[in-house]
Amino acid sequence: MENDKLELLIFKVSHENKNAFKELYELTSPKLYAICYQLVQRRNLAEEILQDAFIQIWHNAGTYQSNGGTVLSWMISIVRYRALDKIRYDKVRKEEPLSKLSEEQETKSTIKDYEKDDNIERCIDSLDFNQRQAIHLAYFNGYTHSEVMYHMSSSLGTVKSWIRRGLKNLERCLTL
């Protein structure tokens, strides 16, 4: 997805251009919905969050700053924070705990398209398995430390350590 095109669209949206808004929606909603759905695992709720996010995007398009990252990254932040707030405050959780098997399947499915970003792929690959798995579960599934602990059958302290070390290693790699 070309950021230049999205930047032009978000600029137009900031000037209340409805056609640009629709085009921006068409281009980005499949990714944003996938992120949302992965987090809340409920279609209606994911759609509700997507709606709220796009309404926020319409109203706040003028606050987007290109030096703060890509348009898509900015939009992903809006969607993820909304979804995380929803999970937290409405105590939305997946109805069935995932089994170890489905956890592996989920992680696989979320990263299957991963090779598109060489830098992040390289750095994520440089993490050890547990660090990578813990970060994936937190980022894509919105899991708390305790939930990651449950799904990885480990202790809370170990999970926190995996995540912290993983993030530090990731930062080191990304800023090389």
Place this chain on the structure above:
Amino acid sequence: MNDVYDSEQNMMAAEYVLGTLRGEDRTHFKRELMNSCSLRELTSFWEQQLNAMGESIAPISPRKSVLKRIEKRLGFMKSANNGYSFFLFNPVLAYCFATFTLALFLYFNGNNMQLQPYQTAVFNYENQAVFIVNIDKKSMSLVATKALPKLDNKDYELWVIVEGTPKSLGVISQTGLGNILIPEWLQKTELSTMAISIEDKGGSINGEPAEVKFVTNTIEI
């Protein structure tokens, strides 16, 4: 000491973006974010990095109705054949419009209107009928239901939107209205929209609705 603090701030920003910063820590971090430029920069860095993972997720298309619902909530939705622009910025309509349905089908035969008697209802945003509408020959009547909010020192007024301009069909009493003759100018209209507004006693003083409370979908006349 500063390095340790910076490192801790950096990790908090990372965990905030990741989603593992929870509870009071998250609330506190959000507050700090408002006041600290350096914290915003750290957060922005982690958003760029971690969201690159999100960008790589396999897309799933949402249902088509989602965009329509967004457009309705933003007030984009309007009739394809007329531009009742004054509706678009009315916040009351944003939700009334979404749940309100009324379709009136009036049939003409040459210059003589041949109306098929028809009954329908006007609904509020909770899907309760607030008016029962009867259309018969050249007139229509509205009868209020118990769900219609009672107004003190106010009146409801019925409007039809023709070519983007609201035209009054008269004040409606809070128990409903007797017959309204459908004026000739309205009979020539192919597509229109009706609305009910809240007005001071006696109706609009300037020929425009003050506060639109309910609005119909496009109707065929």
